[in-house]
Amino acid sequence: MSTTFDATTQKNIDQWLSGPYDDTTKSTLQSLIDRKELTTLTDSFYKSLEFGTGGMRGEMGVGSNRMNRYTVGAATQGFANYLNKCLPNQKIKVAIAHDSRNNSPEFTQICADIFSANNIEVFLFPALRPTPQLSFTVRELGCQAGLVITASHNPKEYNGYKAYWSDGSQVVAPHDKNIVAEVNAIQSISEIKFEGNPSLIHFLDEKIDEAYLKTILTNCRQPEVIKRQKDLKIVFSPIHGTGITLVPKALSLLGFEQVSVVEEQAIPDGNFPTVIYPNPEEKEAMTLALNKAKEIDADLVIATDPDADRVGAAVKSPSGEWQLLNGNQMASLILYYLLKVDQIAGRLTGKEFVAKTIVTTDLIDKMCATYGVTCYNTLTGFKYIAQVIRELEGKEKFIGGGEESYGYLIGDAVRDKDAVASCAMIAELTAYAKDQGLSLFDFLAEMYMENNFYYEGLIS
Known part of the structure; x- marks a missing residue:
């Protein structure tokens, strides 16, 4: 073909046309050339x-x-x-x-x-x-x-x-x-x-599912609260992803009986037909779940991204409007709950720790100091939180951790952010709040009242 590309791009294209690539690949490439899709060809082959x-x-x-x-x-x-x-x-x-x-x-x-x-x-x-x-x-x-x-x-x-x-x-x-x-x-x-x-x-087979779900059940701090609040109304959306395989099952095993799955987003689909981006950080991706929550007067909305390592959540404000929580707020709420109930139960011995990334809210440092728990700050990336867990294994006990980009972890059975376990814990802490006569919004306010408000901003 006549060259319209830089040397590297041309070399790569020629290699894919003449090399031992399958016929479908070569045919697709030739079609791009015939249609003069120069922008696509350049981006596909320049490196x-x-x-x-x-x-x-x-x-x-x-x-x-x-x-x-x-x-x-x-x-x-x-x-x-x-x-x-x-x-x-x-x-x-x-x-x-x-x-x-x-x-x-x-x-x-x-x-x-x-x-x-x-x-x-x-x-x-x-x-x-x-x-x-x-x-x-x-x-x-x-x-x-x-x-x-x-x-x-x-x-x-x-x-x-x-x-x-x-x-x-x-x-x-x-x-x-x-x-x-x-x-x-x-x-x-x-x-x-x-x-x-x-x-x-x-x-x-299903044995590995059962073993994984068992570890999530062991994270549960207050099963008696869930028994009392088994009718907590939860709306869940997997946003066409893997969350559908285990999140509803985990919530059911914990004892929650009123879990409503957003049916339009329940079927796994790589085209993500109901959203622009399958990202629970975005309100647009949560629209169907929020509509369902309004319809049934839910207590909690949770949604997972396609591979179920991140989770987004929404709470109902006193005015009745549903508001999305950001990653800093939810990481703080989860850890606030864990620290609070672990202290009440006498589980804090002075050898526990929390880990978070350096870009995640300092509110967590403040709470850990209040409860006598060490807070380690790591480089951005959950693998560095996992590295701290590995280095301290057998010396200190990991309670939980998180990052502002909607990834959280409870316990050390998993070494990456875990939206399945996080959904279970968010549901539990919402049940705890309701058992105290509080909404999740009220519980968030309580956390801030006890630890001060923290201003957050994103600079990119």
């Missing part, structure tokens, strides 16, 4: 999709700068190469999960095939599951690593790849940079072992 220290994320499609079987394959081959170099002569196990996005099941199978082709045993969820359950599963099964195919709350055009280490957290130093180096060392798709070994691929 290679970057595999960073937490994995990779990008738009799906044909090209070196897109999520597809070849870029996902190269990432997985590099990951497998590192595992085999890092853990020689070991029987390596990897767990894999995926969200509701388009192509997620296909990408997951590609990853399973490549790991197994590299003599790595694979434990695969048969259907979509929340990201935090993958973190739990890595730990529960004693895996050396794990990965999730997800782009979290990004638009429908995107997908992504998150890499995990043996403790269930996203990879940190030195493994993160070493994996990146191995991925970048893949120079040709001929190096990728796409032909899987089925004997090394195992499908997980």
